[in-house]
Amino acid sequence: MKQLSLFDFQEETTFHxxxxxxxxxxxVPAWPDQFGQCISDYLQKSDQPKVKTLSLFSGxxxxxxxxxxxxxxxxxxxxxxxxxxxxxxxxxxxxxxFEHSRVICKDIREYSGxxxxxxxxxxxxxxxxxxxxAGRRANGVLGIEDERGVLFQEYVRLLKEVSPVxxxxxxxxxxxxxxxxxxxxxxxxxxxxxxYRLFYRIVDAADYGVPQHRERLLIVGLKxxxxxxxxxxxxxxxxxxxxxxxxxxxxxxxxxxEEEAASGIGGRYGSLLKDIPPGLNYSFYTEKVGHxxxxxxxxxxxxxxxxxxxxxxxxxxxxxSGGAYxxxxxxxxxxxxYPEYKRLQTFPDNYEIxxxxxxxxxxxxxxxxxxxxxIMAIAIRIQVFDTxxxxxxxxxxxxxxxxxxxxxxxxxxxxxxxAERAIASIKQNKTILPVSRTYCCRLGxxxxxxxTEQEKAEYQICVIWEKQLTIFVYDANERQEEKRIQIFICxxxxxxxxxxxKALEQELVRNFLKxxxxxxxxxxxxKPKLKCTCEFLEDFPYKIPIANVVSGAGVAKLLTAQELxxxxxxxxxxxxxxxxxxxxxxxxxxxxxxxxxxxxGEWLIPYSFPTLTKLSVQLRKKVRG
Numbered sequence: 331m332k333q334l335s336l337f338d339f340q341e342e343t344t345f346h347x348x349x350x351x352x353x354x355x356x357x358v359p360a361w362p363d364q365f366g367q368c369i370s371d372y373l374q375k376s377d378q379p380k381v382k383t384l385s386l387f388s389g390x391x392x393x394x395x396x397x398x399x400x401x402x403x404x405x406x407x408x409x410x411x412x413x414x415x416x417x418x419x420x421x422x423x424x425x426x427x428f429e430h431s432r433v434i435c436k437d438i439r440e441y442s443g444x445x446x447x448x449x450x451x452x453x454x455x456x457x458x459x460x461x462x463x464a465g466r467r468a469n470g471v472l473g474i475e476d477e478r479g480v481l482f483q484e485y486v487r488l489l490k491e492v493s494p495v496x497x498x499x500x501x502x503x504x505x506x507x508x509x510x511x512x513x514x515x516x517x518x519x520x521x522x523x524x525x526y527r528l529f530y531r532i533v534d535a536a537d538y539g540v541p542q543h544r545e546r547l548l549i550v551g552l553k554x555x556x557x558x559x560x561x562x563x564x565x566x567x568x569x570x571x572x573x574x575x576x577x578x579x580x581x582x583x584x585x586x587x588e589e590e591a592a593s594g595i596g597g598r599y600g601s602l603l604k605d606i607p608p609g610l611n612y613s614f615y616t617e618k619v620g621h622x623x624x625x626x627x628x629x630x631x632x633x634x635x636x637x638x639x640x641x642x643x644x645x646x647x648x649x650x651s652g653g654a655y656x657x658x659x660x661x662x663x664x665x666x667x668y669p670e671y672k673r674l675q676t677f678p679d680n681y682e683i684x685x686x687x688x689x690x691x692x693x694x695x696x697x698x699x700x701x702x703x704x705i706m707a708i709a710i711r712i713q714v715f716d717t718x719x720x721x722x723x724x725x726x727x728x729x730x731x732x733x734x735x736x737x738x739x740x741x742x743x744x745x746x747x748x749a750e751r752a753i754a755s756i757k758q759n760k761t762i763l764p765v766s767r768t769y770c771c772r773l774g775x776x777x778x779x780x781x782t783e784q785e786k787a788e789y790q791i792c793v794i795w796e797k798q799l800t801i802f803v804y805d806a807n808e809r810q811e812e813k814r815i816q817i818f819i820c821x822x823x824x825x826x827x828x829x830x831x832k833a834l835e836q837e838l839v840r841n842f843l844k845x846x847x848x849x850x851x852x853x854x855x856x857k858p859k860l861k862c863t864c865e866f867l868e869d870f871p872y873k874i875p876i877a878n879v880v881s882g883a884g885v886a887k888l889l890t891a892q893e894l895x896x897x898x899x900x901x902x903x904x905x906x907x908x909x910x911x912x913x914x915x916x917x918x919x920x921x922x923x924x925x926x927x928x929x930x931g932e933w934l935i936p937y938s939f940p941t942l943t944k945l946s947v948q949l950r951k952k953v954r955g
Contacts, residue, residue: 342724344570345539345563351720357573359582362539362676362701366399369704373401378717384408384443384492385431386454386485390417390683390693392675393453393500395427396703400711402451404431408441414693416684427681438484442491449492451710455500455698456481486520489551496526496557496714498706499549500698503532506547526551529559531726533702534734536644537562540676540699541580544647545734548706552714558725560709567732569724578641578661581670590667599625599655599845602636607752608661609640609745619749622756625845630853634658639666643741645674650695653945676701764795764841770806771833773825776944777916779832789826791833799837803830822868827876828916831939847939854886854936862938872908874899879912885938894933905933909953916940924951 349356352368380403385394388407398404407418407428415435422428434441443449482499489497499521506514521528528551535544538560550557562568564575595603599612602625606614612635615625637657639645645658648671658674660666668687672679676699683690709725711717726732770787774780784790784806792802803819803826817830831847838844851860864880866873875898879885884897895902909919918941920934928934942949 342561342569343721345568345572346570348563348721348723357575357579359579360673360679361575362704363678363680365539366395366678366700366704369708370399370401372720373717376718379715381711381715382448382450384446384449384452384488384494386438386452386488387456387481388418388433388454389414389696390677391421391427391681392677392697392700393455393498393703394418394431395678395681395700396698396705397453397707398427399700399704400707401717402453402707404428405446405449406432406434406443408434408436408438408454410435410437413684413689414696417682417693420682420684427678438481438488441484441488443488444491446492449494450715452485452489452492452494452497453500454485454498456485482517483520486524489521489524489526493525495554496550496552496710498710499551501547501549503545503547506532521549521551524551525553527553527556529557531559531732533559533562533732535699535702536574537565537567537732537734538705539564539575539701541575541577541644542646542648542674542699543644543734543738544699544702546698546702550706550710555714557710557713558727560705561724561726562732563705565734566737567734574644576642577639577645577658577674580673581666584667584669584673586667586669591664593665593667594663595655595659595665597654598839599636603638603659604663605752605756606636606638607745607748608638609643609741610749611635611637611657612655614749614752619746620753622753623843625842625849627849627852627859628856630848632656638663648675648691648695650692675699764837764843766794766796768792771829773829773832776949777828777832777940777942778944779829779836781836788823789821789829791829793833793837795837799834801830801833801837803833824871824915827870828940831916846941848937848941851937851939858882858886858938860938872898872911875908875912876915879917879935880938882938885935888928888932888934891931891933906954909933913942913953916942918942918946918948919953920948921953923953923955924948 346356349365352365352372354364354368355361378401380401383397383402383404385404385407388394388409391407394404394407409415409418412435415433418428418433422431422433485499505517508514518528528549530547530549532545532547535542535546564572594600602615611633612626612631613619613628615621616628617624618628634646634649634652634657636655637646637659639658639661641661648658649656658666666674668690669679671691671694672681675694675697677694683693708719709723712719712723768791769781770784770790771779771781772786772788787806790804790806792804794800799816801817803817803821805821805823817834819826819830835847838850839846844850851858861882862880864877866877870876878897878899884894889897891902891905894905898908900908912919918936920928920936921932922928922930
């Protein structure tokens with residue numbers, strides 16, 4: 331084990347000097363590819379020994395690429411997803427990235443490393459969705475209560491089984507605060523019981539030469555000795571404040587097909603993208619930012635919704651999967667092409683990835699950026715395996731803080747100013763009242779609202795735009811005399827209640843006023859902007875609970891069963907029956923059975939109106955266990 335001396339820190343070199351010592355360029359398009367090759371060539375020419383390495387949860391090979399370039403000989407890569415395994419196999423074998431690697435495509439719980447013999451090091455990061463921001467927003471923090479959250483125990487099992495000198499464990503930074511820190515304490519305890527001393531930090535990949543802001547938790551575990559994390563090679567925390575590798579430079583020179591170059595964003599919100607300044611997202615169209623015709627409520631969407639990349643900055647985190655409007659989008663209002671995604675994640679240009687573009691992007695988004703892996707691998711070789719390089723690397727002291735969080739806040743303020751300038755330049759046209767109209771519709775499965783021909787219709791909708799919006803919902807072919815109310819439902823069908831709300835939402839969307847009712851009301855964790863009342867002129871099932879919910883009683887807050895029964899003016903024994911009726915109307919009704927983080931016996935009704943659609947996470951969840 332190499333002991334660091336004062337001399338090592340006196341001889342620290344900048345990243346430009348590191349590249350120069352290896353004979354490679356820096357700050358040019360695709361320089362990480364050249365950097366990886368130069369590191370690999372140096373180690374081979376200097377006859378440095380290989381580090382026998384086991385890779386777990388290998389994905390598409392992001393960690394494997396970086397560590398392999400720095401002389402970690404990947405002997406086996408273990409991955410459960412077949413398409414990911416295809417990618418690993420395409421890059422394994424003589425003359426390829428993983429020359430000696432065997433790809434094991436199986437569930438980690440069925441894998442044993444006893445047959446491998448001596449293993450020097452282990453790398454990998456278990457699936458992280460249960461600790462991620464998207465996972466928290468969709469289902470709450472399940473952490474180690476989710477089966478994906480306990481896969482780290484398989485990592486620990488294999489550490490005990492193969493007993494390497496050390497390991498690198500990668501995951502989302504949210505793992506530290508999940509479940510009030512209980513999950514993190516369990517993870518630390520498990521690694522410690524396996525015989526390893528832990529060294530960990532949250533880092534931003536952009537600080538290490540990746541043209542992407544991607545905050546990750548990195549843990550290095552060692553049986554002996556200590557470890558210091560490498561100082562950032564780029565940005566204000568580097569030795570010389572070396573400029574970030576920014577998005578435009580990263581994708582420079584990528585050849586695009588005509589289809590890729592012209593891949594504009596269509597659909598419901600695609601037209602909004604062109605006016606969003608680079609670096610901003612859907613929040614440009616919110617009242618809080620000052621847009622004259624706001625479409626969305628503040629913080630009602632994920633930050634990557636309609637996010638347009640800033641060409642002069644690293645992009646925000648590339649997601650493994652998302653909807654049609656999940657960024658980053660190119661600053662020229664198009665999708666990034668597949669080879670551009672590879673550059674933004676620092677995957678080598680010639681690295682093969684299986685499947686079409688959506689599957690390839692999923693694999694890229696799930697991966698550790700290889701350039702971040704290379705820098706970590708160099709630091710580990712120097713400190714753990716006493717490897718000599720033609721440069722001295724700079725290391726962070728234990729209490730030394732990085733500034734990427736502070737910089738993130740500062741950049742938010744910069745983009746806010748940019749939004750204000752863009753909004754100021756929007757011409758304030760005279761307000762034109764939307765067009766009144768009459769049409770036919772029906773309500774399909776999964777609450778799909780569909781305009782249709784009269785012979786196929788269940789309802790007839792009359793929309794009157796004057797000083798106030800008036801919507802009438804009639805049974806098909808049974809139109810009655812109009813009355814001036816907000817939404818008047820002239821039907822005794824239960825589904826007509828839902829159709830009334832959907833008809834209102836339809837007018838908001840088609841006239842480009844709001845994206846949906848949630849945007850009109852605001853996200854449920856904030857004070858609602860809608861104040862509604864509901865009056866039934868005839869008998870309707872559970873009309874008292876419905877009228878109370880529409881008025882906002884008991885909405886957007888956790889209630890005990892007793893509290894909810896009081897709001898609904900019913901007995902506790904009736905709650906499940908009434909809740910299921912609300913679900914049949916398209917309401918989100920949440921409890922412990924739909925969201926595990928909600929305590930047993932507690933209920934949550936996020937909105938006073940129905941919000942379920944065919945894309946809703948809550949759609950197929952049941953309030954009864």
